[in-house]
Amino acid sequence: MQTTTQAAVETTGTVPLAEASQPARLISLDVFRGVTVAAMILVNNPGDWGHIYAPLEHAAWHGCTPTDLIFPFFLFIVGVSIVYALDGARRQPEAHGRTMVRILKRSAILFGLGLFSALYPKFEFETLRIPGVLARISWVFLVCGVLFLKTTWRQQMGLLAFVLVLYNVLLQVVPVPGSGPANLEPATNLGAWLDRLVFTENHLWSQSRTWDPEGLLGTLPAVGTGLLGMLTGQWLRRKDIEPATRVAWLFVAGGAAVLLGLVWNGWFPINKALWTSSYVLYAGGLAMTALAALYWLTDVQGYRRFTKPALVYGVNAITVFFLSAIVSKTLNLIKIGDVTLRAWLYNTFFTPYFSPINASLAGAVVCVLIWLGILWVMYKKRIIIKV
Structure with missing residues (x-):
């Protein structure tokens, strides 16, 4: 933990120079991270998994919903950070x-947190899911961190293009051992085969066991998402170009x-579970425009009154993501009569007052608000838990 002090916004004439007040930190990035992780909490904690509004669900396979944008936005933010x-x-x-060494240590901690979250509360190592959200974040941070130290932005551009084309070829040209021609089906694509080979079915996503949405091969284009973030971050740090020009070109x-991405979707469909190359560009482009808008509003023009809730989430993003999963599982351990504490709370405070789908949404919103209150106290006390 450590304490931080927010710098005051400076102004010159009529143009706020908020970005000059924190040369090493973007307020817009913290806001973007906070909105993204709050959205993660929202979609991961519905009151009832059987009743969810369509935008708050992942696409069944090909396609993209707002929920499918959350994880690539976070990896894009990792790249900028x-x-x-x-x-x-x-x-x-x-x-x-x-x-x-620092990069490796942080990656190992993130990976370890992911394993602990997957193990908790039963700690059944024989069915431990090894891939996962935190695992993918750790791998992307490791690879992108090293690439940032050792390559130029031109080389990173070249690597991005190479990775996206290579992944397209691997999934649509290379035959799948034991399954036949290349294909994009859930259980028979090349990535699914590789995950079963490396991890075995016992250590993949429990809802399938034959493939994993955060699998090994899909980490390759996920690194591409991180590279897009890195390229964006380097552009935003260009002090030889006026902020308005930076924003316009972004x-x-x-x-x-x-x-x-939409054009590429014609032959390599946008797909979050496969993390297709078209998906990298589509989601990454939307992340660029979102960050550009936030950067102009908060870092350049200094409009920050609306940002506090997002900042509260943003400065402890990994902490709240990890703890929310642990708390949710813990609520399912405690029994009140024949039901879990989580089910009792939901049936007592939500289902009697709303339709099933609105009760489910209300439960998720209240979860976000409860964590906002906890994080607000931490923020006021300058408690920032860094991984």
Whole structure:
């Protein structure tokens, strides 16, 4: 834990220079991260999994709902954050060794938290799911962190294009051992085969056991999402270009990425579970435009009154994501009569007063608000838990 002090917003004439007040940190990035993790809490904690509004569910397979944008937005944010966290170390080659140790340590902690979350509360190692959300974040952070230290932005652009084309070829050209021709079906695509080979079925997503939405091969294009974030972060740090110009070109780049993703969707469909190349560009382009808008409002123009709830979530994002999963599982351990505490709370305070689908949504919203209250207290006390 550590304490932080927010810098005051400076102004010159009529144009706020909020971005000058925190040269090493973007308020817009914390806001974007906070909105994203709050959305994670919302979609991961419905009152009733059998009654969910369509936008709060993942696409059945091909396609993209608002919920499918949450995870790529977070990995994009990871990429931007790497630039702001490691730019100083990047300029000091003699410090690269120590920095890589820090990157490796943080990746290991994230991976370990993911394993603990998957094990809790039964700790059945024989059916432990090894891939997962925190595992993928750890791998993307590790690879992108090293690439940021050791490559130029031009090389990162080239790597991004190479990764996206390579992944398209792997999934649509390379035959799948034991299954036949290349295909994009859930259990028979190349990524699913690789996950079963490396992890075995006992250590994959419990709802399928034959494939995993956070599988090993899909981490390759997920790194591409992180690279898009890194490229965006480096563009935003360009002090030789006026903020308005930076924002304008970021909107252009984001729009172009979305358009290219939609075009590519024609033969390599947008798919979150496969993390297809079209999905990387489509979701990454939307993330660029969202961050550009927030950057202009909060870091350049200094409009921050509306940002406090998102900031409260954003500065402890991994903490609330991890703890919310642990608390949810704990509520299912405690019994009141014949039902779990979680079910009792839901049946007592929500189902009598709403339709089934609205009760489910209300339960999720209240969960978000409860965590907001907890995080607000932490924020006021300057408690920021860094992984």
